Amino acid sequence: MIEISHVNKWYSPTFQVLTDCTTSVTKGEVVVVCGPSGSGKSTLIKCVNALEPFQSGDISVDGTKVNDPKTNLPKLRSRVGMVFQHFELFPHLKIIDNLCLAQEKVLGRAHDKSVAKGMQLLERVGLKEQAQKFPAQLSGGQQQRVAIARALAMDPIVMLFDEPTSALDPEMVSEVLDVMVDLAREGMTMMVVTHEMGFARKVANRVIFMDRGEIVEDAPKDDFFGKPRSDRAQKFLSKILSH
Amino acid sequence: MLANFDFDVIRRALPYLFYEGMTFTLTLTALAALGGLVFGTALALMRLSGLKTLGRIAGIYVDFMRSLPLVLVIFWFYFLVPYIGQWLTGASRPISVGAFASSLITFIMFEAAYFSEIMRAGIQSISRGQPAAASALGLTYAQTMRYVVLPQAFRNMLPVLITQTIVLFQDTSLVYVLSITDFLGAASKVAQRDGRLVEMYLFAAVVYFTISCIASFGVRRLQSRIAIIR
Numbered sequence: 339m340i341e342i343s344h345v346n347k348w349y350s351p352t353f354q355v356l357t358d359c360t361t362s363v364t365k366g367e368v369v370v371v372c373g374p375s376g377s378g379k380s381t382l383i384k385c386v387n388a389l390e391p392f393q394s395g396d397i398s399v400d401g402t403k404v405n406d407p408k409t410n411l412p413k414l415r416s417r418v419g420m421v422f423q424h425f426e427l428f429p430h431l432k433i434i435d436n437l438c439l440a441q442e443k444v445l446g447r448a449h450d451k452s453v454a455k456g457m458q459l460l461e462r463v464g465l466k467e468q469a470q471k472f473p474a475q476l477s478g479g480q481q482q483r484v485a486i487a488r489a490l491a492m493d494p495i496v497m498l499f500d501e502p503t504s505a506l507d508p509e510m511v512s513e514v515l516d517v518m519v520d521l522a523r524e525g526m527t528m529m530v531v532t533h534e535m536g537f538a539r540k541v542a543n544r545v546i547f548m549d550r551g552e553i554v555e556d557a558p559k560d561d562f563f564g565k566p567r568s569d570r571a572q573k574f575l576s577k578i579l580s581h
Numbered sequence: 582m583l584a585n586f587d588f589d590v591i592r593r594a595l596p597y598l599f600y601e602g603m604t605f606t607l608t609l610t611a612l613a614a615l616g617g618l619v620f621g622t623a624l625a626l627m628r629l630s631g632l633k634t635l636g637r638i639a640g641i642y643v644d645f646m647r648s649l650p651l652v653l654v655i656f657w658f659y660f661l662v663p664y665i666g667q668w669l670t671g672a673s674r675p676i677s678v679g680a681f682a683s684s685l686i687t688f689i690m691f692e693a694a695y696f697s698e699i700m701r702a703g704i705q706s707i708s709r710g711q712p713a714a715a716s717a718l719g720l721t722y723a724q725t726m727r728y729v730v731l732p733q734a735f736r737n738m739l740p741v742l743i744t745q746t747i748v749l750f751q752d753t754s755l756v757y758v759l760s761i762t763d764f765l766g767a768a769s770k771v772a773q774r775d776g777r778l779v780e781m782y783l784f785a786a787v788v789y790f791t792i793s794c795i796a797s798f799g800v801r802r803l804q805s806r807i808a809i810i811r
Binding site for chain 2: 387389411412413414415416417418419420422424426427428429430439440443444445488489492
C-alpha cells in the first residue's frame with residue numbers, strides 16, 4: 339500500500355532530517371512509528387501524502403508515485419486520510435460542514451449524501467449531537483474524533499496519524515485511542531506516529547523506531563517490545579515505559 | 582455669532598446634497614471598496630504565492646501606490662487613462678473616460694494596495710496547519726484558499742477592512758479635483774453659489790463625522806457577531 343524507499347530530505351545543505359528511510363506498509367497493516375522528538379517521524383509521515391517535499395528517494399501509495407511531478411496530488415491525497423496533532427478542524431465551519439466540505443468539493447458528492455455520510459460517521463465516533471456546533475465548542479478529544487471522522491468521510495484507502503493524542507489532556511487520550519483501535523480492528527491500513535505504546539501493543543503489526551532521521555529499527559511488534567536490537571531503541575523504551 | 586447663520590440654506594440644499602452628492606459618494610465608496618478588496622486579495626495571494634517574480638511585481642505595485650499622494654494619483658489618472666486606453670486599443674484618438682469611471686478605477690487601484698496588506702496579514706494569521714489539513718483532504722490550492730483560508734482571513738480582518746473603508750469614504754471627497762459632484766463637491770457648489778461657506782462646510786463636516794462615527798460603532802458590534810468562535 340505504502341512503499342517508502344531510500345528517502346532523503348534536507349532542510350538545508352547541512353541539515354538532513356531524513357536519511358535513507360526505507361519501509362513499507364501493506365494493506366490492512368497497522369504500523370506504529372515512534373522515536374524521540376526531532377527524530378523525523380512526523381516529517382516522514384508527511385512525506386507520504388506529499389505535504390512535505392523530499393529531495394531523493396521514492397514513495398508510492400497504492401502504486402501511485404507521490405514524488406512524480408505528473409501525479410495529481412489532490413486526487414491522491416483525497417484517498418489518503420490524515421489526522422493531525424492539532425486537529426486542524428476548520429474553525430469557521432460547523433462540525434457537519436467540516437465533514438461535508440471535501441466530500442462535496444473534491445469527490446463531488448451531493449449535499450444530502452455528504453450530510454448522511456457525515457452524520458453516520460459522527461454517530462460512529464459518538465458525536466452525533468455536536469453536528470451543529472463549531473469546533474471551538476468541543477473538547478480536544480471530541481475535536482480529534484471529529485477530525486478522524488472527517489478523514490474517514492473521504493473513504494480513504496489508508497489513514498495517516500501524526501501524533502493524534504500528543505496535544506490532548508490525559509483524560510481525553512483514551513476516547514481517541516478507542517476510535518483508532520476500532521478502526522484498526524476493522525482492517526484499516528494505518529500508519530501512526532505516536533508515543534502511545536499501549537496502543538502499539540494492542541493493535542500494531544509492526545513498530546518502526548526512528549532516531550536522528552534514520553529508521554533504526556523496523557520489527558514486528560512482539561520482537562520490538564520483547565528485545566529491541568538497537569541500544570537507542572532500548573534506551574528510548576526504558577525511558578517511556580519506566581513509569 | 583450663530584445669529585448670522587442661515588440654516589435654511591442647508592434645508593433647501595438637502596435634496597441636492599443627498600440625492601446627488603451622497604449617492605455618488607456612497608456608490609463610489611462601495612464599488613471602490615469591493616473592487617479594492619478583490620484586487621487587493623489577488624495582490625496578497627501573489628505576494629504569498631512563493632513565486633518570486635509574481636511576489637515582486639505585487640510588492641513593487643503596493644509600495645509604488647503607497648508612496649504617492651492620493652490626490653496626485655486621481656489627478657494624473659484622469660488625464661492618463663484616455664491615453665492608456667488609446668495605446669491599449671490602438672485607437673486613433675484618446676478614449677473618453679468619464680470622471681466617474683476614472684475616479685472609480687483610481688480608487689480601486691489605490692485601495693487595492695492597502696487592502697492587499699490587510700489581507701496579507703489576515704492570511705498570515707492563519708496557522709499553517711489549516712491549509713495543510715485542506716490539502717490533505719484533497720482540496721486544490723484554489724479550493725483551499727476559497728473555502729478554508731480566505732473566509733477565515735476575511736473574518737479575522739473584517740474590523741480593519743471596514744475601518745479602511747471608512748477612511749476610503751472620507752477620501753472619496755478628494756474627487757473634487759476632477760470637479761465631480763460628490764457630497765463635499767455638492768456642498769461646496771451650494772456654498773459658493775449662495776455665499777454660505779461656513780454653514781455648508783460645517784454641515785458637510787457634521788455629516789461626514791456622523792456617518793463615520795456610526796460606521797465605527799457598527800464595526801464593534803459586528804466584530805462580536807461575525808468573529809469565529811475560538
